[in-house]
Amino acid sequence: MSRLGTYTRRGFLVGSVAVAGGVVFGVRTYNARLENPLTAGLAPGEAALTPYVKITADGITIITPRAEMGQGIHTTLASLVAEELDVELNQIGIEHGPPSSAYFNGGVVEEGYPFPTTDNGAVAEFARAQRDIPAVFLGYQITGGSTSTHDAYVKMRRAGAVARETLKAAAAARTGLPAMQLTTEAGAVVLPDKTRIPYTDLAAEAAATDLADVPELRPRGAWRILGKSQDRLDVVDKTTGRAIYASDIRLPGMRFGALRRSPHLGGSLRGFDASDALEMPGVDAVLDVGTGVVAVARDTWTAMRALDVVSYDWAPPTYPTNTAGHFEAIAAAFNPDQLDSRQRDEGNVEAALANATTIEGEYRAPYLAHATMEPMSAAALMQDGALQIWAGTQGPTVARREAALAAGIPEDSVTISTTLLGGAFGRRGEMDFVQIAARVAVQMQGTPVLLTYPREEDTSRGPYRPAAIGRFRATVADGVPVAVDISTASPSIMAGIDARGGAPAPIPGFLPDFTLAQALWDQPYGIENYRVSGYKSEPLLSVGFWRSVGASQNSFFHECMMDELALAADRDPVEMRLALMTDAPSRAVLEAVAEMAGWGSAPATGRARGVAFALAFGVPTAQIVEIEQTDSGIMVRDVWIAADVGVALDPRNLDAQLISGVNYGLSAAIGEEITLTDSAVDQSNFHDYPVLRMYQAPRIHTRILENQRHIRGIGEPGTPAVAPALANAVFALTGERLRELPLGKNVRFA
Amino acid sequence: MDLTINGSRHNVDLPDDMPLLWALRDGLNITSVKYGCGIAQCGACTVHIDGEAVRSCQVALADVWGEITTIEGLGTPDALHALQAAWIDHQVAQCGYCQSGQIMQAADLLARNPKPTDEDIDAAMSGNLCRCGTYPRIRAAVHSAARAMQEV
Numbered sequence: 001m002s003r004l005g006t007y008t009r010r011g012f013l014v015g016s017v018a019v020a021g022g023v024v025f026g027v028r029t030y031n032a033r034l035e036n037p038l039t040a041g042l043a044p045g046e047a048a049l050t051p052y053v054k055i056t057a058d059g060i061t062i063i064t065p066r067a068e069m070g071q072g073i074h075t076t077l078a079s080l081v082a083e084e085l086d087v088e089l090n091q092i093g094i095e096h097g098p099p100s101s102a103y104f105n106g107g108v109v110e111e112g113y114p115f116p117t118t119d120n121g122a123v124a125e126f127a128r129a130q131r132d133i134p135a136v137f138l139g140y141q142i143t144g145g146s147t148s149t150h151d152a153y154v155k156m157r158r159a160g161a162v163a164r165e166t167l168k169a170a171a172a173a174r175t176g177l178p179a180m181q182l183t184t185e186a187g188a189v190v191l192p193d194k195t196r197i198p199y200t201d202l203a204a205e206a207a208a209t210d211l212a213d214v215p216e217l218r219p220r221g222a223w224r225i226l227g228k229s230q231d232r233l234d235v236v237d238k239t240t241g242r243a244i245y246a247s248d249i250r251l252p253g254m255r256f257g258a259l260r261r262s263p264h265l266g267g268s269l270r271g272f273d274a275s276d277a278l279e280m281p282g283v284d285a286v287l288d289v290g291t292g293v294v295a296v297a298r299d300t301w302t303a304m305r306a307l308d309v310v311s312y313d314w315a316p317p318t319y320p321t322n323t324a325g326h327f328e329a330i331a332a333a334f335n336p337d338q339l340d341s342r343q344r345d346e347g348n349v350e351a352a353l354a355n356a357t358t359i360e361g362e363y364r365a366p367y368l369a370h371a372t373m374e375p376m377s378a379a380a381l382m383q384d385g386a387l388q389i390w391a392g393t394q395g396p397t398v399a400r401r402e403a404a405l406a407a408g409i410p411e412d413s414v415t416i417s418t419t420l421l422g423g424a425f426g427r428r429g430e431m432d433f434v435q436i437a438a439r440v441a442v443q444m445q446g447t448p449v450l451l452t453y454p455r456e457e458d459t460s461r462g463p464y465r466p467a468a469i470g471r472f473r474a475t476v477a478d479g480v481p482v483a484v485d486i487s488t489a490s491p492s493i494m495a496g497i498d499a500r501g502g503a504p505a506p507i508p509g510f511l512p513d514f515t516l517a518q519a520l521w522d523q524p525y526g527i528e529n530y531r532v533s534g535y536k537s538e539p540l541l542s543v544g545f546w547r548s549v550g551a552s553q554n555s556f557f558h559e560c561m562m563d564e565l566a567l568a569a570d571r572d573p574v575e576m577r578l579a580l581m582t583d584a585p586s587r588a589v590l591e592a593v594a595e596m597a598g599w600g601s602a603p604a605t606g607r608a609r610g611v612a613f614a615l616a617f618g619v620p621t622a623q624i625v626e627i628e629q630t631d632s633g634i635m636v637r638d639v640w641i642a643a644d645v646g647v648a649l650d651p652r653n654l655d656a657q658l659i660s661g662v663n664y665g666l667s668a669a670i671g672e673e674i675t676l677t678d679s680a681v682d683q684s685n686f687h688d689y690p691v692l693r694m695y696q697a698p699r700i701h702t703r704i705l706e707n708q709r710h711i712r713g714i715g716e717p718g719t720p721a722v723a724p725a726l727a728n729a730v731f732a733l734t735g736e737r738l739r740e741l742p743l744g745k746n747v748r749f750a
Numbered sequence: 751m752d753l754t755i756n757g758s759r760h761n762v763d764l765p766d767d768m769p770l771l772w773a774l775r776d777g778l779n780i781t782s783v784k785y786g787c788g789i790a791q792c793g794a795c796t797v798h799i800d801g802e803a804v805r806s807c808q809v810a811l812a813d814v815w816g817e818i819t820t821i822e823g824l825g826t827p828d829a830l831h832a833l834q835a836a837w838i839d840h841q842v843a844q845c846g847y848c849q850s851g852q853i854m855q856a857a858d859l860l861a862r863n864p865k866p867t868d869e870d871i872d873a874a875m876s877g878n879l880c881r882c883g884t885y886p887r888i889r890a891a892v893h894s895a896a897r898a899m900q901e902v
Contacts, residue, residue, distance in 0.1 A: 069845055070843075070844030070845030070846070070882045071844070072844070231838070231841065232841055232843070234843070234846065235837075235838050235841055235843055236827050236838060237827075237846075238843035238846030238849055239830075239834045239837045239838050239842070239843055239846075239849060239853070240782075240821060240822070240825065240826060240827050240830070240834060241782025241820065241821035241822050241850045242782070242827075243846050244781070245847060247781070247784075247785065248781035250779045250781065256776055281765075282765075298776075299764070299768070299772050299773075299776035299777060300772055300775070300776055300785070301768055301769060301771075301772035301776070302768075304788075371881060372845075372847075372881060373784070373786055373792070373794060373845065373847040373848045373879065373880070373881050373882075374784070374786075374845070374847045375785070375786070420845070420846070421845060422784075422845050422846075422847030423845045423847060423881050423882065424845075425881070452785065454788070455785075455786065455787045455788060455789075652841060653841075656841065656844060656884075656887070659883055659884075659886055659887075660844060660882045660883045660884070661883075662883070663882075663883025663885065664881065664882075664883055666883075667881075667883075685787050685788075685789055685791060686786075686787050686789075686791035686792055686879065687789060687791050691879060691881065692883065692885075693876040693877075693879065694871070694872050694875045694876045694878070694880075694885045694888065694889070695872040695873070695876045697883065697885035697886060699886065700886055
């Protein structure tokens with residue numbers, strides 16, 4: 001085994017995080033940038049055996065350094081460590097831990113690769129093996145892109161194995177017995193005579209112990225925890241009101257802030273008059289925070305009311321004044337000068353379409369709000385030159401940098417505590433609430449302030465899922481699509497993120513925005529002439545990551561097109577896709593969902609079904625939606641979904657995430673839309689931004705497959721295919737091809 | 751002003767017209783009661799007054815007509831209410847932010863209708879939003895809790 005040789009103490013500590021993918025190239029260079037962020041906070045007799053395992057006399061803590069936004073990641077990450085550490089999940093505590101480059105996410109690097117995730121060739125696999133190197137250099141501690149599980153799969157099990165073997169070595173040194181004669185079980189080293197030495201009793205000795213070798217990981221057949229459904233470690237707190245989100249942080253002397261920014265998104269504040277607000281009882285201050293105003297008061301309600309009596313002078317916007325103008329700007333992007341990427345160009349599309357009978361279509365998707373249940377919030381306290389921030393952030397290292405920049409202090413004077421997130425869906429990867437909380441804290445030195453965005457601020461100021469247009473031209477011959485030219489156009493997420501301070505590092509302008517044509521260019525269909533283009537519109541509204549990102553609109557464009565092509569080819573839409581698919585795991589999910597839904601038999605009278613497939617975030621996913629025409633409108637009755645994650649670590653949580661992804665996508669497909677009038681967003685709260693309610697929620701039937709080569713994450717893959725499957729079902733029911741989201745604009749849903 | 755919350759008396763010195771939501775959250779640090787919308791559209795702030803589910807964002811302090819119960823008064827980790835036990839059994843919570851309100855709403859439903867149908871549940875629970883889309887498991891958990899409460 002030991003290609004890594006003998007570690008020094010320091011080298012060993014970092015080794016346990018760095019070995020995943022790092023042994024091939026550049027180990028030393030990028031290891032040098034890693035730290036163990038836990039060692040600084042230890043008391044004598046306590047040990048941080050890797051950046052993920054902390055053992056004190058009081059107990060064992062596993063660090064789960066990804067944002068828990070509902071997806072269950074804390075439980076899965078703790079399970080990875082616990083499996084190898086030989087502890088039970090009810091024996092450990094979990095902490096998110098501090099921001100640190102040690103908690104880099106190599107998985108997010110892969111998403112930008114120019115290889116389809118179905119490509120298992122040598123070049124693609126080599127690139128995947130190197131993914132951690134840029135992640136470390138950029139200090140990429142990010143939760144997003146459904147990457148946490150595949151990032152952690154090896155390195156957190158290895159962290160558990162390293163800690164276990166270190167504890168055994170410490171026990172061996174203490175007892176004089178060879179380590180080979182020792183076993184481990186339920187948080188203790190077990191001697192041959194069955195005597196148990198608890199890990200907590202070995203912490204001090206283990207901290208001074210070096211291991212010569214990095215232990216092998218256990219095979220799947222030996223797993224006790226992984227592969228089986230686990231109770232979420234946060235479920236009791238979340239069922240009894242004890243879970244703490246950023247908006248629940250309370251500190252002695254705390255005051256409460258509420259925010260108002262320009263109705264012209266991203267526009268500046270030229271001035272304001274707060275004299276009336278400052279006379280209100282309970283109002284402490286009305287602060288200029290650069291992009292807007294924060295009122296600080298005895299309570300959040302008073303702060304919100306104070307905002308209503310401030311007079312504001314907002315600078316005018318730079319974007320088109322109404323929704324139609326935004327779509328005109330996006331439509332204007334379909335030209336060679338605004339081509340951002342063409343990652344697929346097979347055969348000769350122009351020649352194949354030149355003299356053929358073509359089918360053409362144009363699809364539209366609106367701006368969308370994330371509408372997390374917890375509005376954006378953060379608590380902050382600036383005292384004696386040090387800034388503390390409590391936030392539910394998807395990017396703690398970036399948050400620390402942005403807080404320091406906003407406060408004008410060095411980064412090492414900033415502490416970030418990551419709380420639970422009351423929903424995120426990409427919204428909490430943005431840094432605005434951290435930046436604004438920091439600006440408030442600087443002006444309220446010594447007073448802790450909880451900043452809350454009023455729901456109206458959250459809904460009407462973005463950033464949003466980009467509005468987008470999809471266009472295709474295609475032709476079929478002898479029942480087969482022989483040429484497809486499909487394009488997508490939207491404003492660029494990456495360009496905006498960089499400008500707003502959310503990027504881990506500056507994004508060079510010459511790079512294509514990999515999110516723009518996501519899940520459009522890499523779909524596993526073999527079509528003789530096949531071209532996929534992404535066009536970047538001028539900057540419009542602020543746009544950002546929204547659950548499943550580019551796939552959320554592109555899957556709608558692509559899979560409705562496939563339905564149109566099947567119709568033109570006089571083929572069954574499932575059977576035609578199966579015939580075109582070039583990837584076996586993708587075919588298997590589509591076959592599975594067809595079997596689950598009974599696709600071969602006709603639906604009941606008054607009902608209809610639609611199908612769609614999406615390869616997104618490396619997960620092939622197929623969905624069938626069944627709808628029914630009722631007196632009060634169309635009801636979505638059943639959704640069947642099959643997805644392939646490679647290795648299913650927690651089946652019940654995978655089921656939960658597929659259900660969640662489907663309902664999130666369904667909500668948007670039926671009724672969500674952000675529009676503009678007179679340069680301002682029309683929607684402000686749940687009365688005019690309708691999201692899915694319980695009576696609209698269908699039965700959802702899930703199946704997880706494990707045919708693909710790599711383990712993959714499941715937070716997002718359930719979302720993309722539901723909108724096209726629903727639109728295709730509406731076509732089957734009504735004969736009307738709806739090419740615009742939300743579908744509720746043109747057909748009545750119950 | 752005196753409030754009775756989960757059986758304990760609290761004296762608060764806050765404006766009469768302040769919504770109960772903010773008196774609980776910011777005045778008394780009872781943060782299990784969540785702010786979601788402020789306009790009775792999401793149900794995250796649901797508490798009971800004299801056993802009836804209300805949106806605490808819509809009740810002015812001066813109008814509080816009885817004893818207030820929050821999720822802490824319904825059950826605790828050591829003494830779970832049947833609904834909380836069912837919620838855990840079905841692993842309902844994801845982000846969890848809406849769940850205190852969901853459970854308080856469901857408790858009101860079961861108090862009035864011990865054997866609800868799917869349609870009854872949909873009708874009673876459609877004022878409570880969940881962006882994680884836990885609705886199917888909420889439905890299943892309400893049925894389980896209803897059965898468990900019948901058996902007692």
